[in-house]
Amino acid sequence: MATKAYELYGVPTAPEDPEQEYMTVQETAYVLxxxxxxxxxxxxxxxxxxxxxxxxxxxxxxxxxxxAIHATRSAGDPRTGRSVPRQRRPRRTAVKTSVAA
Incomplete structure (x- = not known):
């Protein structure tokens, strides 16, 4: 169950006007x-x-x-220099070979 503080400050909220000059963090998160x-x-x-x-x-x-936030976020993953972070691949399990008796 979410706390009262989370419901007030942790959820993105729609701004009255998306083109307004100043926005709160919650409104900015909604727009971005x-x-x-x-x-x-x-x-x-x-x-x-x-x-x-x-x-x-x-x-x-x-x-x-x-x-500027949008441009930085759209630039990609700065750790690797890639434009888009690489998707994770599922691990392959080792193939067990049966020993002939």
């Missing part, structure tokens, strides 16, 4: 079609792609930052 937890981890690593609002530090993004 990703999870809120992934977006928070991404923004923690890339401080320049988000802003803070108010004393409590609510994370907001503007149009340019959302475009």
């Amino acid at each position: 079609m990703c999870s809120v937890s992934w977006l928070r981890r991404f923004l923690r690593e890339h401080d320049a792609l988000c802003g803070r609002n108010g004393r409590r530090g609510r994370i907001i993004t503007n149009r340019e930052q959302r475009a």
